[in-house]
Amino acid sequence: MKNISVIGSGTMGNGIAHVFAQFGFEVSLVDIKQEFLDKAIAKISKNMDRQVAKEILSETDKEAALSRIHTFTSLAKGVEKADLVVEAATENMELKLDIFRQLDQASPDSAILASNTSSISITKIAAVTNRPTQVIGMHFMNPVPVMKLIEVIRGYATSDETTQKIMSLSKELKKIPVDVNDYPGFVANRILMPMINEAIYTLYEGVAGVEEIDTVMKLGMAHPMGPLQLADFIGLDVCLSILKVLHEGFGNPKYAPCPLLVNMVEAGYKGVKTGEGFYSYTAGNKDLVLAPRFKK
The missing domain is CATH 3.40.50.720 (NAD(P)-binding Rossmann-like Domain)
Incomplete structure (x- = not known):
């Protein structure tokens, strides 16, 4: 070929x-x-x-x-x-x-x-x-x-x-x-997306803030990028779409997208591609800046 x-x-x-x-x-x-x-x-x-x-x-x-x-x-x-x-x-x-x-x-x-x-x-x-x-x-x-x-x-x-x-x-x-x-989410997203969704639920339920959640996963689990930052990078709309495929494909409530994720996507906050998700992104700035709505 x-x-x-x-x-x-x-x-x-x-x-x-x-x-x-x-x-x-x-x-x-x-x-x-x-x-x-x-x-x-x-x-x-x-x-x-x-x-x-x-x-x-x-x-x-x-x-x-x-x-x-x-x-x-x-x-x-x-x-x-x-x-x-x-x-x-x-x-x-x-x-x-x-x-x-x-x-x-x-x-x-x-x-x-x-x-x-x-x-x-x-x-x-x-x-x-x-x-x-x-x-x-x-x-x-x-x-x-x-x-x-x-x-x-x-x-x-x-x-x-x-x-x-x-x-x-x-x-x-x-x-x-x-x-x-060929089953919903294959391997990568069947494992990754529930982790990202759980991180969003952890934020939604007030267990910890955005930076704290990402820090735990980076330092405690040796992930190169925290799950919330990764979600921004992938695109929150893409994450939501994949979770819907998992939820519908398996009919299991454990894959239900977090309401916070649903609201953010519906409001147009989709991560890097729109300039704001859990963090804020501006052209030429490589520093990780917390989105205003998640600042304490």
Whole structure:
């Protein structure tokens, strides 16, 4: 597989395109507006500059990688030569199902269709295509150029051949693939999201403040980032969406999203992406600043 199409040029999509291009693959990056694509290319270039500064890439390597990324606003054009398509659109079930219906019609019959979903059923996604044996999950971690893990998720009908191809391909990207089965949240988010939710409940119930909760988990459990800061980084709306998938998928009240999380998302406080969540974020400021509403 040498021709890779990536659907969606946001944080995950541009990171996925970056990594494939870095390791010699031809990449078609697809989004609905050219301005989104231009912003993604600028972001990839900036991230590659960091790799050049750290001597991970040479300037020549960077320019060669960027030349391998081609942008498209037409999904059909962007996937017409694909050996593999990786969908990295917003974590919305209906949107993903619609995209996969289009991918099934537009991409070559031999192409593998992968989703970067962090929680949505691969089996359900595969069911809207005529190639369920060739549909799989490739859950990259953020930031994609740095994080080594890829959760490789088998849908109910995903073939062994498809799985092995994706496991091997992931290793070509110098990643560590882990083969998991298709149940709500897979492994990473089935474990991570209840921890984040419990941290939010701990705040909601007045057990401790934001900084105290994060400090306990950083110093006591050796986490590099506290759960509330991590929630801000992931996006509180994304955390809520994943918890809803877990809650609905298992029907277990232990996955019910904390009311504080629900209120924050509904009010538009979604973390880093909106400038405020549990902490406040301003461009160019790397200091961790507690959000005004959580100051004592």
